[in-house]
Amino acid sequence: MADDDTPATFASPACFLHEVDPAYAGLPGPLDLRAWTDVNRWRKGERERLIAERLAVPAGVRAAQGEAIAVSLLSEIGDVEGRVISAYWPFRGEPDLRALMRQVAARGGLTALPVVVGKGRPLEFHLWRAGAALARGVWNIPIPAEPRPCVPDVVIAPVVGYDPTCYRLGYGGGFFDRTLAALPARPRVIGVGSSTAQLATIYPQLHDIPMDMIVTEAGVVRPQAEASTVRALT
Template sequence: MDDDEKPATFASPACFLHEVDPAYSGLAGPFDLQAWTDVNRWRKSERERLIAARLAVPAETRALHGETIAAGVLAEIGDLTDRIVSAYWPFRGEPDLRPFLQTVAERGGRTALPVVVEKGRPLEFHLWQAGEALSRGVWNIPVPAAQRPCLPDIVIAPVVGYDPTCYRLGYGGGFFDRTLAAMPRKPRVIGVGYSAARLATIYPQPHDIAMGVIVTEAGTIRPYVSTVRALT
């Protein structure tokens, strides 16, 4: 799943900002391949460490954290009537939000799952709710068997790691960044993960897109705010 070995996987082809003169675009300066190589090496190491750490947490503890995170996300969203919410199928110790999807449907919302079409392309989102058929997608992750593409109002994105400015460390494929950059209407994006995955920084690059907020079992992190609001 590690696809950020080369700068060619940058996630802003929709606006071609990566091809603009830095002096015009306001970027800090020309792309530094060595700096990207160093950041990518560090991200890969941190990614492996954080995944191993969360898999070492007992499943019962992760399940309790998942319930708390789901409650925090619901509080953050508010009214769900006629809103499409995309979550994900849990993978490698991620918070399990499948019960959350059922709650969304019970409260008048519609639910969807992301689908990897192929490497290097944006994700697609397809409507799905509990009880409907699933098939095996890329990496054997379940995806909706029926193809019903949609444009979600809210996207829940799992994080491997995160920083206080709500930048997300993912699996390295660049799928979420690439998808958000290409969407005709940007949804509200909520990152979810465990508080132990917090990093001082992920060294965000021009192609990285910050989450609106990140919800953990310890509270909700908002961009540029260093304190964590405790859930009640």
């Protein structure tokens, strides 16, 4: 497997890099701007640290981790026949699940990729099968060449970090959460990432939506009950 730490032609729908700018995501401002400033600054630092750590992992080790994650994902998802599974394109050390997409198709399932459709708008999901043509979307993100919008049954999303309640630290701005909130029916949402990316909390905000579970190379993390909701740094 080629190392994909540095994008050549395409960037990744996996990372949702368009989340970086909150204005692009179209999110309202937080109620407590000072608290959000603290949380945002902390998240930015943790994001940079965690990405640097996973990029330092040898490509062969990351490949083995991705394979272990794929095995657990297939076990958790179960029968895929006739179901739509949305995955992503790997980038900057994220688990490579392209082989999993092929396995899903071989078992009678359908696979999809996320597509950016415009400023301040949720992502769309379009059917795509491994080997099918890709086109360049916004920011050169690979998207299916043939538009085939769908509503996925399962959305697999990479995480930069996560906490025991399965809140996801992404690339900032909350675009992914906005997408989940806009879907007509909530799909099963599974985060994937390294076991070393777990944090005590990501300091979830009102717009954050937890994953149903996080799958790592070490196993499955299911949401733990929160003793209290932490909304700001103390």
